[in-house]
Amino acid sequence: MGGFGTAPALPRARPSSATVSLAVDDGGVVRACEWHSYGGVERRELAGRRLTDLVAPDDRHLLTKLFLGATSTGSRARCLVQADLGDGPQPASITVDDRVADLGVIIVRVLRLAEAAEELDALAQLAFWDPLTGLANRALFGEHLRNELERGRRSGRFPAVLSADVDKLKGVNDRFGHRAGDALLVEVGRRLRSACRPFDVPARLSGDEYAVLCPEVDNENDAHQLVQRLTQAIAGPALLCGEQVSIGISVGWALGRETDHEDDGAMLLHRADVSMYGVKRLSA
Numbered sequence: 001m002g003g004f005g006t007a008p009a010l011p012r013a014r015p016s017s018a019t020v021s022l023a024v025d026d027g028g029v030v031r032a033c034e035w036h037s038y039g040g041v042e043r044r045e046l047a048g049r050r051l052t053d054l055v056a057p058d059d060r061h062l063l064t065k066l067f068l069g070a071t072s073t074g075s076r077a078r079c080l081v082q083a084d085l086g087d088g089p090q091p092a093s094i095t096v097d098d099r100v101a102d103l104g105v106i107i108v109r110v111l112r113l114a115e116a117a118e119e120l121d122a123l124a125q126l127a128f129w130d131p132l133t134g135l136a137n138r139a140l141f142g143e144h145l146r147n148e149l150e151r152g153r154r155s156g157r158f159p160a161v162l163s164a165d166v167d168k169l170k171g172v173n174d175r176f177g178h179r180a181g182d183a184l185l186v187e188v189g190r191r192l193r194s195a196c197r198p199f200d201v202p203a204r205l206s207g208d209e210y211a212v213l214c215p216e217v218d219n220e221n222d223a224h225q226l227v228q229r230l231t232q233a234i235a236g237p238a239l240l241c242g243e244q245v246s247i248g249i250s251v252g253w254a255l256g257r258e259t260d261h262e263d264d265g266a267m268l269l270h271r272a273d274v275s276m277y278g279v280k281r282l283s284a
Contacts, residue, residue, distance in 0.1 A: 009251060013033055019112070020085060021104040024051050028067060046087030051108060056082040056089055061143075067096055067108075083110055120146060130204040132182060133189030141203035142264065148215050149261035149268075158256030161265070162218035163272035164234070165194070165280060166208035167248030172240065180240045187238050188247065195233030211269065223253045250283060252276025 023032040039129055052060040057087050059081035069145055074143065083092035092112040099106050128140035136144070141177045145161070152158035173181040174194040185208065193212055194231045201213040212230065231251050238242040252275025260268040 016150040020046070020110045022046065022051070022110065023100070023103065024067075024107040024108050025105055025127070028052060028064075028195045030054075035058040046085070054082075054083055054085065054110070055092075055094070058143075060097075061146075063094065065247055066094070067106075082098060083112060085110065086111070093095065130189075133186055133204045133211075135189050135193065135203055136203040138203065138205045141201060141205065141213060142215050145265035145269070146202045146261070148213060149265050150257060151215075152256055153258065156258070157216045157218065159256075160210040160214045160223045160226065160253055160255050161268050161272040162214060162223075163269070163276040164210040164212070164230065164249050164251045165248060165276055166210075167283070172245060176241045176243075183240060184238060184245070184247065186207070188234055188249070189246075191234045195230050217255060220255065223255060227251050227253050248272050248283075251278050252279050 003182065019035075020031050021034045024030055028051045029052060030046050030049050046054065056061050059079075061086065062079055063081060068075060070216075071185055074203070076095060078093060078095045080091065080093055082089040083091075085092075090112050092117055092208070093111050095109045097107040097109055128143075129135070130137045130139060145159070148159040166185065169181055169184065172184055172196050188210065189202070189204060191214065195211060196202050197214070203211050203213070205211050212226075213224055214223075231249060234247060234249045237246050239245075252272050252274055254268055254271035256265075256268050
């Protein structure tokens with residue numbers, strides 16, 4: 001989860017719980033708030049602030065989707081985020097609840113619990129990380145890609161995406177069994193992580209499909225160097241079931257461009273996939 005920016009020093013009391021009911025208009029602006037319990041939290045007036053301003057930057061997209069979805073369908077919705085009610089960010093459960101038609105507002109309840117930290121971490125682990133390799137999964141990769149494309153739209157420096165596919169995984173599964181195949185995928189993930197720059201985002205998207213988000217790659221030569229570095233790091237034998245098995249991988253790439261932010265990077269990833277399949281055909 002992302003942090004908050006620099007803020008004035010506030011009391012750092014950590015209560016066991018704090019619950020606030022917010023009356024929020026259709027534009028997402030808080031019109032009134034009611035504190036039910038606060039146990040040490042310095043109460044802050046939240047009216048006039050945007051609902052999304054009460055959560056960490058990385059959680060705002062999720063909260064916006066939740067709010068719009070709940071208000072359009074009239075159903076209750078809930079998410080876990082990092083919320084700041086005036087004394088610093090803490091794990092919280094936010095529920096978009098009932099619409100009060102006469103007042104033109106939606107009731108949003110914010111419940112902060114110290115115990116929510118464990119639940120939040122567990123959900124984040126399931127939602128954003130591949131359980132086999134420990135790499136980012138498709139959802140987290142997509143979030144990073146959207147952020148980098150938006151940053152590129154402002155700065156003019158766009159990311160590259162590398163798409164990688166493990167060759168002959170099926171042969172390993174057929175010969176040694178799926179546990180050996182999983183061990184191979186874990187080893188590929190380990191080598192992939194070690195080959196990346198500190199600010200790159202390696203991910204396992206599905207099966208034997210991996211990807212790397214490389215911020216601020218200025219030209220094709222830089223992209224080629226990254227592909228070469230990745231291929232060399234992953235290629236080579238691995239010990240599986242007492243035998244040395246060579247790891248083959250096909251890597252393609254694509255440079256980001258101005259229009260990629262319009263579809264959240266789907267076309268950029270597609271171009272990288274097309275490049276990778278072209279490499280795979282040539283090596284077949």
